[in-house]
Amino acid sequence: xxxxxxxxxxxxxxxxxxxxxxxxxxxxxxxxxxxxxxxxxxxxxxxxxxxxxxxxxxxxxxxxxxxxxxxxxxxxxxxxxxxxxxxxxxxxxxxxxxxxxxxxxxxxxxxxxxxxxxxxxxxxxxxxxxxxxxxxxxxxxxxxxxxxxxxxxxxxxxxxxxxxxxxxxxxxxxxxxxxxxxxxxxxxxxxxxxxxxxxxxxxxxxxxxxxxxxxxxxxx
Amino acid sequence: xxxxxxxxxxxxxxxxxxxxxxxxxxxxxxxxxxxxxxxxxxxxxxxxxxxxxxxxxxxxxxxxxxxxxxxxxxxxxxxxxxxxxxxxxxxxxxxxxxxxxxxxxxxxxxxxxxxxxxxxxxxxxxxxxxxxxxxxxxxxxxxxxxxxxxxxxxxxxxxxxxxxxxxxxxxxxxxxxxxxxxxxxxxxxxxxxxxxxxxxxxxxxxxxxxxxxxxxxxxxxx
Numbered sequence: 001x002x003x004x005x006x007x008x009x010x011x012x013x014x015x016x017x018x019x020x021x022x023x024x025x026x027x028x029x030x031x032x033x034x035x036x037x038x039x040x041x042x043x044x045x046x047x048x049x050x051x052x053x054x055x056x057x058x059x060x061x062x063x064x065x066x067x068x069x070x071x072x073x074x075x076x077x078x079x080x081x082x083x084x085x086x087x088x089x090x091x092x093x094x095x096x097x098x099x100x101x102x103x104x105x106x107x108x109x110x111x112x113x114x115x116x117x118x119x120x121x122x123x124x125x126x127x128x129x130x131x132x133x134x135x136x137x138x139x140x141x142x143x144x145x146x147x148x149x150x151x152x153x154x155x156x157x158x159x160x161x162x163x164x165x166x167x168x169x170x171x172x173x174x175x176x177x178x179x180x181x182x183x184x185x186x187x188x189x190x191x192x193x194x195x196x197x198x199x200x201x202x203x204x205x206x207x208x209x210x211x212x213x214x215x216x217x218x219x220x
Numbered sequence: 221x222x223x224x225x226x227x228x229x230x231x232x233x234x235x236x237x238x239x240x241x242x243x244x245x246x247x248x249x250x251x252x253x254x255x256x257x258x259x260x261x262x263x264x265x266x267x268x269x270x271x272x273x274x275x276x277x278x279x280x281x282x283x284x285x286x287x288x289x290x291x292x293x294x295x296x297x298x299x300x301x302x303x304x305x306x307x308x309x310x311x312x313x314x315x316x317x318x319x320x321x322x323x324x325x326x327x328x329x330x331x332x333x334x335x336x337x338x339x340x341x342x343x344x345x346x347x348x349x350x351x352x353x354x355x356x357x358x359x360x361x362x363x364x365x366x367x368x369x370x371x372x373x374x375x376x377x378x379x380x381x382x383x384x385x386x387x388x389x390x391x392x393x394x395x396x397x398x399x400x401x402x403x404x405x406x407x408x409x410x411x412x413x414x415x416x417x418x419x420x421x422x423x424x425x426x427x428x429x430x431x432x433x434x435x436x437x438x439x440x441x442x
Contacts, residue, residue: 067421160289
């Protein structure tokens, strides 16, 4: 069972490894959220405003990615891309998570854009805004607010999905933990530590999200 | 890049992939629709009950599980239970157990939402015709609530079914595991992963379509 004295003896030499693992988890989640959101905005825009062919292609991509488990995406990116071009596990994992994130953000933002009443676009047109202006000043601010709760959810989903990258050899928190346990067999203690860290990350994203949501909610 | 597509190695082991898919479905159905559902219902009623202790326990369960990755939970079940507590479990049992507890937390949220959305009059009507509190729950609230919860339930079921792929990491022989095996044995990278992911996509579609039919059948007529 829990042996705290030994735990503190064992955690001391592992302290940098754990911190690096946490850092890697945060960095890869953050990067994939940022890149995935950018890509997702593109996805949503082409789904809502694209031509017929573009819409069809993007829809097919979206359905495909959303029907595939993240783990399969990660493995496929890793094996596929490392055969075609030389990629490190980090890069392959980042691509997989970015694609995963973009599908979620795309679908979510598309819903938010379509949920806006038509009158908004018409009003913007009536006062003489161009399409670009309409989007930037009228539609985007409302759609982004609408999409925010689900976006926060996606962010915490990505942190959780990043644990799967340990399988392809990205040394993030999960793999670090497993390496430490392989050395000292203190599985309960170090899994507990990892669990607490993951819980804190995910929980604070959720709390932060709720706070931001309240702050920027549309006054009704 | 002289990559020649050759699906033959994938078709040769296609029955392995199919058996993996079947195992994934069975695990998902058992742990989500059977065990997870029971946990979810119990925890949802606990969360809306009058007892503070029950509410606390249920909401702690939901908050903790929902904020932990399933991969982490699976590793803990598979490695820590036997090593530290001497509980010997098979890898399939470990994954089914993990998925049940994981699914329970998500379904609790689904059912809690459905319970809160019910009009108060429903419970009062049940009590008014002389049913006890428990009977009202079972015969009045539960049927209405389940029908309202179906769309959210089917979304969650699909996403939990996709989570069965994670079990490949502890060598549970399901679809992803076999895909990886074929990949490692034959290096038909493009073929095997496209077939594997298309199988997942197809099954998710079929589940979604099937559940939509059920939903329409069971929808409360307005």
